[in-house]
Amino acid sequence: MATSGIISIPLIFSAAALHHKAFTKPNRAPTTPRNYEAGFVEKTLFRHITVVAIVQKAVVWIIGGAEIAIILARDMPSWKYSRRILENLIPYGDCRKVGELGPQFLLGTGLVIAGAVLRWFCYRTLGKMFTYEISVQKDHKLITSGPYSIVRHPSYSGILLIIGGVFIWQSGPASWTRLGEILDHWEGKALVAVFAAWLGIGGIGVVQRAYTEDMLLRNEFGGQWTEWASRTNLLIPWVY
Numbered sequence: 001m002a003t004s005g006i007i008s009i010p011l012i013f014s015a016a017a018l019h020h021k022a023f024t025k026p027n028r029a030p031t032t033p034r035n036y037e038a039g040f041v042e043k044t045l046f047r048h049i050t051v052v053a054i055v056q057k058a059v060v061w062i063i064g065g066a067e068i069a070i071i072l073a074r075d076m077p078s079w080k081y082s083r084r085i086l087e088n089l090i091p092y093g094d095c096r097k098v099g100e101l102g103p104q105f106l107l108g109t110g111l112v113i114a115g116a117v118l119r120w121f122c123y124r125t126l127g128k129m130f131t132y133e134i135s136v137q138k139d140h141k142l143i144t145s146g147p148y149s150i151v152r153h154p155s156y157s158g159i160l161l162i163i164g165g166v167f168i169w170q171s172g173p174a175s176w177t178r179l180g181e182i183l184d185h186w187e188g189k190a191l192v193a194v195f196a197a198w199l200g201i202g203g204i205g206v207v208q209r210a211y212t213e214d215m216l217l218r219n220e221f222g223g224q225w226t227e228w229a230s231r232t233n234l235l236i237p238w239v240y
Contacts (some may be wrong), residue, residue: 005123008099009068015109018116022162028189029133038118049132052198058092059195060166066176068097093179100174108169115161121147122155130155134213142221144228150237154212159236160206163199209211210234 066089073082074095086095123130125146147154170177182188218225233240
């Protein structure tokens with residue numbers, strides 16, 4: 001197997017697997033949350049967040065799985081499935097470029113991995129208080145340690161890293177989206193457009209959700225939240 005394949009396959013698999021982990025609920029929805037007035041974003045974009053997460057995970061696994069299969073088939077031509085894989089997944093594109101270790105591939109997969117690891121760290125830091133549903137639970141505590149000592153909503157920072165990473169990875173010249181002729185057909189263009197739009201809308205929704213959580217935590221913890229907010233940014237350290 002070529003050197004690029006030895007490096008790119010673990011990167012692609014790590015990006016897909018950690019992306020899966022980052023969008024899997026660590027805890028069930030709280031049974032007795034405090035009530036709050038759900039905003040427009042919660043009533044629309046995040047109303048079926050579990051279903052959306054499942055679809056997003058499936059899309060990334062399909063993309064990553066296709067790229068890994070192409071690399072294996074390309075670098076192991078004697079494998080009995082190689083010809084069939086290449087004929088079906090990349091019939092006209094240059095299979096030699098898939099997974100090529102260019103700047104967009106490395107930056108894109110790296111951002112996905114970094115964002116997912118950050119999300120996992122947030123899961124560990126918040127423990128049972130980390131839920132996909134906005135809520136203040138019984139005996140809720142304001143956590144200001146770990147990644148929460150740097151920004152107030154690091155799990156959403158992780159999502160933004162992941163969204164940016166997926167976009168950079170799949171818009172690059174070494175991606176299956178570009179090389180697999182997907183964009184040569186209107187159906188493929190439509191699917192890519194829908195997914196890209198979801199990533200963009202999801203990013204905007206995440207920022208709006210961070211403000212909603214800030215309001216809820218400020219009302220719940222008062223001066224403690226104010227002191228914490230005075231030394232931390234919302235999503236990006238020292239910037240925003």
